[in-house]
Amino acid sequence: MEFLVHIEVLWPADGDPKELERLTAAERARARELSAEGRIRRLWRIPGRRANWGLWEAQDASTLHAAIRSLPFFPWLSVDVHPLAAHPSDPERPGGS
Amino acid sequence: MEFLVHIEVLWPADGDPKELERLTAAERARARELSAEGRIRRLWRIPGRRANWGLWEAQDASTLHAAIRSLPFFPWLSVDVHPLAAHPSDPERPGGS
Amino acid sequence: MEFLVHIEVLWPADGDPKELERLTAAERARARELSAEGRIRRLWRIPGRRANWGLWEAQDASTLHAAIRSLPFFPWLSVDVHPLAAHPSDPERPGGS
Amino acid sequence: MEFLVHIEVLWPADGDPKELERLTAAERARARELSAEGRIRRLWRIPGRRANWGLWEAQDASTLHAAIRSLPFFPWLSVDVHPLAAHPSDPERPGGS
Amino acid sequence: MEFLVHIEVLWPADGDPKELERLTAAERARARELSAEGRIRRLWRIPGRRANWGLWEAQDASTLHAAIRSLPFFPWLSVDVHPLAAHPSDPERPGGS
Amino acid sequence: MEFLVHIEVLWPADGDPKELERLTAAERARARELSAEGRIRRLWRIPGRRANWGLWEAQDASTLHAAIRSLPFFPWLSVDVHPLAAHPSDPERPGGS
Amino acid sequence: MEFLVHIEVLWPADGDPKELERLTAAERARARELSAEGRIRRLWRIPGRRANWGLWEAQDASTLHAAIRSLPFFPWLSVDVHPLAAHPSDPERPGGS
Amino acid sequence: MEFLVHIEVLWPADGDPKELERLTAAERARARELSAEGRIRRLWRIPGRRANWGLWEAQDASTLHAAIRSLPFFPWLSVDVHPLAAHPSDPERPGGS
Amino acid sequence: MEFLVHIEVLWPADGDPKELERLTAAERARARELSAEGRIRRLWRIPGRRANWGLWEAQDASTLHAAIRSLPFFPWLSVDVHPLAAHPSDPERPGGS
Amino acid sequence: MEFLVHIEVLWPADGDPKELERLTAAERARARELSAEGRIRRLWRIPGRRANWGLWEAQDASTLHAAIRSLPFFPWLSVDVHPLAAHPSDPERPGGS
Numbered sequence: 030m031e032f033l034v035h036i037e038v039l040w041p042a043d044g045d046p047k048e049l050e051r052l053t054a055a056e057r058a059r060a061r062e063l064s065a066e067g068r069i070r071r072l073w074r075i076p077g078r079r080a081n082w083g084l085w086e087a088q089d090a091s092t093l094h095a096a097i098r099s100l101p102f103f104p105w106l107s108v109d110v111h112p113l114a115a116h117p118s119d120p121e122r123p124g125g126s
Numbered sequence: 127m128e129f130l131v132h133i134e135v136l137w138p139a140d141g142d143p144k145e146l147e148r149l150t151a152a153e154r155a156r157a158r159e160l161s162a163e164g165r166i167r168r169l170w171r172i173p174g175r176r177a178n179w180g181l182w183e184a185q186d187a188s189t190l191h192a193a194i195r196s197l198p199f200f201p202w203l204s205v206d207v208h209p210l211a212a213h214p215s216d217p218e219r220p221g222g223s
Numbered sequence: 224m225e226f227l228v229h230i231e232v233l234w235p236a237d238g239d240p241k242e243l244e245r246l247t248a249a250e251r252a253r254a255r256e257l258s259a260e261g262r263i264r265r266l267w268r269i270p271g272r273r274a275n276w277g278l279w280e281a282q283d284a285s286t287l288h289a290a291i292r293s294l295p296f297f298p299w300l301s302v303d304v305h306p307l308a309a310h311p312s313d314p315e316r317p318g319g320s
Numbered sequence: 321m322e323f324l325v326h327i328e329v330l331w332p333a334d335g336d337p338k339e340l341e342r343l344t345a346a347e348r349a350r351a352r353e354l355s356a357e358g359r360i361r362r363l364w365r366i367p368g369r370r371a372n373w374g375l376w377e378a379q380d381a382s383t384l385h386a387a388i389r390s391l392p393f394f395p396w397l398s399v400d401v402h403p404l405a406a407h408p409s410d411p412e413r414p415g416g417s
Numbered sequence: 418m419e420f421l422v423h424i425e426v427l428w429p430a431d432g433d434p435k436e437l438e439r440l441t442a443a444e445r446a447r448a449r450e451l452s453a454e455g456r457i458r459r460l461w462r463i464p465g466r467r468a469n470w471g472l473w474e475a476q477d478a479s480t481l482h483a484a485i486r487s488l489p490f491f492p493w494l495s496v497d498v499h500p501l502a503a504h505p506s507d508p509e510r511p512g513g514s
Numbered sequence: 515m516e517f518l519v520h521i522e523v524l525w526p527a528d529g530d531p532k533e534l535e536r537l538t539a540a541e542r543a544r545a546r547e548l549s550a551e552g553r554i555r556r557l558w559r560i561p562g563r564r565a566n567w568g569l570w571e572a573q574d575a576s577t578l579h580a581a582i583r584s585l586p587f588f589p590w591l592s593v594d595v596h597p598l599a600a601h602p603s604d605p606e607r608p609g610g611s
Numbered sequence: 612m613e614f615l616v617h618i619e620v621l622w623p624a625d626g627d628p629k630e631l632e633r634l635t636a637a638e639r640a641r642a643r644e645l646s647a648e649g650r651i652r653r654l655w656r657i658p659g660r661r662a663n664w665g666l667w668e669a670q671d672a673s674t675l676h677a678a679i680r681s682l683p684f685f686p687w688l689s690v691d692v693h694p695l696a697a698h699p700s701d702p703e704r705p706g707g708s
Numbered sequence: 709m710e711f712l713v714h715i716e717v718l719w720p721a722d723g724d725p726k727e728l729e730r731l732t733a734a735e736r737a738r739a740r741e742l743s744a745e746g747r748i749r750r751l752w753r754i755p756g757r758r759a760n761w762g763l764w765e766a767q768d769a770s771t772l773h774a775a776i777r778s779l780p781f782f783p784w785l786s787v788d789v790h791p792l793a794a795h796p797s798d799p800e801r802p803g804g805s
Numbered sequence: 806m807e808f809l810v811h812i813e814v815l816w817p818a819d820g821d822p823k824e825l826e827r828l829t830a831a832e833r834a835r836a837r838e839l840s841a842e843g844r845i846r847r848l849w850r851i852p853g854r855r856a857n858w859g860l861w862e863a864q865d866a867s868t869l870h871a872a873i874r875s876l877p878f879f880p881w882l883s884v885d886v887h888p889l890a891a892h893p894s895d896p897e898r899p900g901g902s
Numbered sequence: 903m904e905f906l907v908h909i910e911v912l913w914p915a916d917g918d919p920k921e922l923e924r925l926t927a928a929e930r931a932r933a934r935e936l937s938a939e940g941r942i943r944r945l946w947r948i949p950g951r952r953a954n955w956g957l958w959e960a961q962d963a964s965t966l967h968a969a970i971r972s973l974p975f976f977p978w979l980s981v982d983v984h985p986l987a988a989h990p991s992d993p994e995r996p997g998g999s
Contacts, residue, residue, distance in 0.1 A: 465690030
């Protein structure tokens, strides 16, 4: 099942730059793993913000939660999950009737 | 450039079922064309609603507008467009640095 | 997978009372079927409104959408779906760690 | 009477991890007690968030408040309570007419 | 248990004045009955609007729903119910500790 | 004139418990005085929150403001005031025509 | 007591122009009377909208409601009332301390 | 003085296409006049919507209102006006200090 | 041109009382000057809040911004500006036609 | 492609004035460069706020993001980007048909 996930990073403006750098590197490494596992399918920056839209895949919301929670930035994230259903006109995975 | 597009179909509950059927068929045909042109990349139903999330691609907002406006359901649509920027951790089209 | 579903019935105040009666009976019959199939687990009225909160179960959002769409009142419904993940302290189906 | 309760935990990202661990353990113990007393009927994680939806039962809002206030995390919680009325099509506790 | 109830009357501007007059009279008669039964404790107009705040009393949300639904204007009402808990400093019914 | 007042106490989760205890005691004492003066008529806890709904009475908004400002918790309060008009069906103080 | 009142006129785009003209004339006549009585102190158009902000004066919310309800456009109005308290730095009616 | 103006056209989906065509032509003619007068400086479509953002110029809000009200589509418009102040870093009309 | 200005003072509950006293005195002195210059026409407290509604006058938004920015509390203010147009029924400065 | 960008500067009221001065100067220098590159076309202060509306130009959202992120104030900014499409009645760059 696919999920559309909106993530906002609430990193404080006066946060430690070293820590931010370390977390950013760890986040990218973890994102690569989640991509390799097929958990993250697509990822886009929201222009002007420390935020992203992502297309995630998981068998259910519990598995998705575990994946999101594994992100090094998790304590600073505000996350909204939108469940997605198949659309008959989806070019990639046409479903429905 | 990719855009995340949220579309809600405001078809009235007492609308003519024949007209709805006709428009639905026309909409699917037009969606197929837009997919073939690479305008619509992905399309998902929002569960429980006459609404969808779509991943669209267009060189700019003017081209995107023309594509959305070509949908047979356009007069009944409420559309929100979210511009997307490249994310360095996007598995499919990695960008940025 | 469980989903928390909020449904508001937008029946017009000047709607035909006969039609409302007929739809209400059909809705209850369909709800009984969905309960028997294990699709609807719990259902509550929101006091003062033509609205309800429901606990639904489906393998994914596509199956859930098909079930909601099968409700006779579907054209008059405004539906919001909240995906649910397992909680380690859930008394009935404890999950997580 | 049943209540649908939405709880968001506003634990600061830079909070003391030891204290968080201690509170989490205490919260689970208290949740077990509230489940045993029939106060908490169901509990679900909201995917991606430190938040949950819960189905609580209490004779009135005062008893419910006392139960929520007894949670060790109470000072960090943002809580919204939705009162629930019986629905004639509820599979578990059918009510109404 | 007491409830704070916000009611907005969505009567159309071009509604039949005769029908409005008939409903208003019926509403007042029903409100008198609900007051006599101790269901409605207080009622206030929201200045400038066809709306009111009311203090209602009922043993639970199901009984409250039945009372609100018995109002002749019910099909035109938009209702929000706020459950109330006892406050130790309430001058009339001091509760808690 | 009566006012419906919504008060949320924004006390920080890591606030000094001694200070909280002292303020709570002072708040109750002040609430008793305001009740004795007929300023506070009713007071209810909002279940699950450090918040209350209150029915206040004052000749005008200036007098009401002075009363609210006299609360020891005032610097931590977020307050919303709803002016109330007489309703012909109010059981306690019937007004209008 | 002064009130800040926001009024939006929800006149339908396809409403009868004759009726609109008649109501507009009646509204102006009634506004003149309310001004003469000291009920309306100031009135401003909100640019681009069929809406206005007004400074009204009345001894309480009940009197204000009666005045607003006397407007010929009342059935088409959406009204929000903001109660105003004296400010020590008000140039015209300095109050407080 | 410059204003940023957001205009949404609430034309009904089942509106008369002839009337829509006529109004669209009249709107363009009027927009040309307002541009020639220096009232409308820039105009952009909001992609996917019957809506636009415009940069308008007028000596005050009254003059702006008269200009907006002169649009043939005015009865169908929902308009929000944002007043603009000079910014010292504005490339075109640098102001401030 | 007149503007309706909503100002909320976001002074922290644990702010230095001496500083608050000093700023309050400076704010009143500056408000007196702005009143003498005809910049502030009216000022009202919003009951229950550290907030006010004000009627300001300035030739344009740039002049208004300079005046608001001159307030000693400016760094703690959240300000919303509503531009006002003349209304033909305004008792004090009737405009329009 | 043009974008309408809303920027709010969340600089803390108790921030270091020296740092604020330094950042403001750096911000202006960077804004001049972005203007010279044709990235920033127009810039307006929002009266009463540390905020601005800007008209930006970039070939896509990724280029726009890089430009916004280069602002010295970026860690303190809350940014909303509105994509703009050509409007046939735009006086400066008329497009469409």
